[in-house]
Amino acid sequence: MSHHTHAPSADHGHHGEHALPFWRKYIFSVDHKVIGVQYTVTSLLFLFFGFCLIMLLRWQLAYPGQPLPLIGQFFPETQMISGIMLPEFYYQLGAMHGTIMIFLGIVPLAVGGFGNYVLPLQIGAPDMAFPKLNMMSYWLFFIGGVIMLASFFVPGGAAQSGWTSYPPLSNIAPPGQTWWLVGMAFLINSSLLGSVNFIVTIVQLRADGLSFFRLPFFVWAQFVTSFLLxxxxxxxxxxxxxxxMDRVAHTSFFMPTGLVVNDQLAQVSGGGHPVLWQHLFWFLAHPEVYVLILPAMGIVSEIIACNTRKPLYGYKALVYASIFLGFMSFIVWAHHMFLTDMGITMSAFFQVTTMIISIPSVIILTTLVLSLWGGSIRFTTPMLFALAFLPMFGIGGLTGLPLGLTASDVHLHDTYYVIGHFHYVVAPGTIFALFAGVYHWFPKVTGRRMNETLGKIHFFFSFIFMNCVFMPMFIQGLAGVLRRMYDPMQYAHAQPVQPLNEFISVSAWLLGLAQIPFIINFFGSIWRGKKVENDNPWQATTLEWTAPTPPPHGNFAHPPVVYRGPYEYSVPNARQDYTPQTAKEVL
Amino acid sequence: MSGHTEAEIKKHVRTYIAVFAALAALTVITVAISYLHLSFGPALALALAVASVKAGLVALFFMHLITEKKAILWLLGFTVFFFIVLLTIPPLFHH
Amino acid sequence: MSSEIRYISHPHPVTGVTNSKLGVWCFLASEIMLFGGLFSALVMLRGGSTNWPHGFEVLNVPLATLNTMVLITSSVTMVLSWASLVRKDLGKYRLYMAVTVLLGLAFLVIKSFEYGYKFEHHIYPSKSTFYAIYFTMTGLHGLHVIGGIIVNAYFLLPGSKLWHKDPEQFTGRIEAAGLYWHFVDLVWIFLFPILYLL
Structure with missing residues (x-):
């Protein structure tokens, strides 16, 4: 086995490790692994909470105007009246679902969780470049999350103008919107500290011999992601x-002259531009899509290489495609704004860039699919999730093309087709990849494996219900059903597809039940999971598997030296089917 | 910064003082131009030109970009490109 | 020692920079985009406006010119404080750094006179989009100045203990703090003509 594993973990801990009190070691820790676990657990809780919000909301869509049984009576009258959901609460649920899932769930899990834990290990570094900033990043995220949660309890409730917070509506919304903005400020600064840390760590702290083209693709994906952030x-x-400023100091950045609110002329100086918000918002939010998807691609490629026992097909193509993807993601944002009277030239420009950006996405997906060819695939739980990612992301990506062209977007804009499209990218796409990552790296973090049977139950039911939830949305969207409608029966053209809403909602609740095996498995395996037999239970090649399990403070007993690329599986004439990056000779 | 000789540092300090004098002079110039009350186009062009020279002096000499390493120049190159995109495209299509 | 983070005091052999220098440049790149968003807003609002006032007719140009001089001077004292450290002269460093901090405070005092004068005449950000962007941009810039003063004051007093332990790391920190301070100056160099002189 690997030559770095002889060192028992406790002996090589940092000299001060045992002296640290509990709160320094596990709460205000500067160790990237503790921070990674903090991020992971917090963001998994937020993912669950965000999912609960939408499960509530789905009741109103399935059974509009009917009282919510059992739990409906526990909601205050500002949210539900005798179990019947109020429109204000409906919109809070929708806006906060989007905000929480993206900014408090997926990004912190993919970047803060996996990035923090795995990345320094994969590049052979003792920690991140700025450990204290890393700690600050987590706590800013935490405060941002608390502010978002607390906003449900302020008068008028949480933000309710959609996760996109378009003005002028958001400008005149109740105080919850101000809390949303302050919460976002914390989250943005948290991600700023994180991304600076990741970039410096990757550029400066790679192990000796670990050149850029020997980096695992996961590290590349995090690198590009950090620049986007x-x-x-x-x-x-x-x-x-x-x-x-608009909300607190009553300026008019987004308030046009002559704006009428509730049949009265708004008392503002005017002269503002609502579309300005959309530009600045989507300048972030389109790259954000790739922040959601790139780390997922990184996780999937690690798991595919390991479980097919062969190198990734086209590693360099993957790298170049992801860099190009990152670059292009900055100049496609206005395809979210085709309906804002931008003129032919600009819409032509953004249609072209949007079509161009699909090329690197297809390259990445194709190389991952081709990597399966001829492999002796191990169908472990992480591999099942990683395999499911490929067609799910494929559906998500392909359904995006009609949205990138003005002719079809005019019809599909703001319908359930859009909801179906981006949920295919992030829910059965990214979230499946994140589950794959949890199952894959769990043994390194805890020294125990997660249960395979529970994992497979979790996978198959999640896979079925995910598709039951999101596939019908395409049909609804093509029928013209708009998003963000409190009463799905309001328009006659939406009524024929209303039965689908009931089907989707029931599927969503069943999808919720399908997460129970995961929750049991996750917490149960921490204490009762099967202990791993050595530091490298998956027989993988990358550096994190040569570190002791779980890695002590400082990670490696000796600074690792790298002699080869990241995916040397099944090297011809080798005795074993994998050669770690630290091996001088082919094993 | 290791490896600076005493003479080099003295030269650097002289450069800093010269840059400072240039910045002060350019500030006076740009204020003086504003008192001419030119029409908006030329006024904008002149003000931005002077500001760019001043910013260039600060970035090149005070921030040492003139001798900076490639990694940082690449980073700034990308940033400036996206900055220009952000600055020019939104105003281009909504009037 | 396996658990030591490399390239804190000495530059990386390939990239040629220390962690802190690369880190602070990444941070400044992000700052460029932050002010980029605000400048973009300014261009868009002014482009769509029919009666945008001339800055020199409604704002106090002499005070702002004085403030520009103050900030430029503080930039040069900042770089001189770093140069003093390279010459291993901690006393000179202290002197220049103290002047930098004082000039930063002077900038804020002058700025507060400007704000106070406006508030006395009941001119608030809500008066017009011009004042909205003026107060927002100068206010955000002012917050950056406050942040810089705090960092510089820290390195002037308690932070300078590091000099005796690791002079190279300390010099690197002052260089990083300097980069930030020059950036704050640089933002003002654009804000001044765009808001006051056009």
Missing amino acids: LLAFPPLMAASVLQL
Whole structure:
């Protein structure tokens, strides 16, 4: 086995490790692994909470105007009256579902959780470049999350203008919107600190011999993601400052002259531009899509290489495609705004860039599919999730094409087709990849495996119900059903497809039940899971598997030296079917 | 920054003082131009030109970009490109 | 020692920079995009406006010119404080850094006179989009100045203990703090003509 595993973990801990009190070691820790676990657990809880919000909302869509049985009576009268959901609460649920899933769930899990835990290990570094900033990043995220949660309890409730917070509606919304903006400010600064840390860590702290083209693709994906976070988030910060000024200091950045609110002329100076918000918002939010998807691709490629026992097909193509993807993601944002009277030239420009950006996505997906060819695939739970990612992301990506062309987007804009499209990308796409990552790296973090039977139950039911939830949305969208409608029966053209809403809602609740095996498995395996037999239970090649299990503070007993690329599986004439990156000779 | 000789540092300090003098002079110039009350186009062009020279002096000499390493220049190159995109495209299509 | 983070005091052999220098440049890249968003807003609002006032007719140009000079001077004292450290002269460093901090405070005092004058005449951000963007941008810039003063004051007093332990790391920190301070100056160099002189 690997030559780094002889060192028992406790002996090689940092000299100060045992002296640290509990709160320094596990709460205000500067160790990237503790912070990674903090991020993972917090964001999994937020994912669950965000999912609960939408399960509630789905009741109103399935059975509009009917009282919510059992739990409906426990909601205050500002949210439900004798179990019947109020429109204000419906819109809070929708807006906060989107906000929480994206900014408090998926990104912190993919970047803060997996990035923090796995990345320094994969590059052979003792920690992140700035451990204290890393800790600050987590706590800013935590405060941002608390502010978002607390906003449900302020008068008028949480933000209710959609996760996109378009003004002028958001400008005149109840105080919850101000809380949303302040919460976002914390989250943006948290991600800023994180992305600076990741970039410096990857550029400066790679192990000796670990050149850029020997990096596992996961590290590349995190690298590109960090640049997106670094450069795309600040315009949203600027936009949030402007909206905060509009709401608190009564400026008119987004308030046009002559705006009428509730049949009265708004008492503002006017002269503002609502579309300005959309520009600044989507300048972040389109790269954000790739922040959601790139780490997922990174996780999937690690798991595919390991479980097919062969190198990734076209590693360099993957790398170049992801860099190009990151670059292009900055110049496609206005395809979210085709309906804002932008003129032919600009819409032509953004249609072209949008079509171009599908090319690197297809390259990445194709190389991952081709990597399966001829492999002796191990159908472990993480591999099942990773395999499911491929067609699910494929559906999500392909259904995006009609949205990138104005002719079809005019019809599909703001319908359930859009909801179906991006949920295929992030729910059965990214979230499946994140589940795959949890199952894959769990043994490294805890020293125990997760249960395979429970994992497979979790996978198959999630896979079925995910599709039952999102596939019918395409049909609804093509029928013209709009998103963000409190009463799905309001328009006659939506009524024929209303039975689908009931089907989707029931599927969503069953999808919720399908997560129970995961919750049991996750917490149960921490204490009762099967202990791993060595530091490298999956027989993988990358550096994190040569570290002790679980890695001590400082990670490696000796600074690792790298001699080869990341995916040397099934090297011809080798005795074993994998050669770790630290091996001088082919094993 | 290791490896600076005493003479080099002295030269650097002289450069900093010269840059400072140039910045002060350019500030006076740009204010003086504003008192001419030119029409908007030329006024904008002149003001931005002077500001760019001043910013260039600060970035090149005070921030040492003139001798900076490639990694940082690449980073800034990308940033400036996206900055220009952000600055130019939104105003281009909504009037 | 396996658990030590490399390239804190000494530059990486390939990239040629220390962690802190690369980190602060990444941070500044992000800041460029933050102010980019605000400048973009300014261009869009002004482009769509029919009666945008001339800055020199409604704002106090002499005070702002003085403030520009103050900030430029503080930038040069900042870089001189770093140069003093390279010459291993901690006393000179202290002197220049103290001047930098004082000039930063002077900037804020002058700025508060400007704000106070406006508030006295009941001119608030809500008066017009011009004042909205003026107060927002100068206010955000002012917050950056406050942040810089705090960092510089820290390195002037308690933070300078590091000099005796690791002079190179300390010099690197002052260089990083300097980069930030020059950036704050640089933002003002654009804000001043765009808001006051056009």
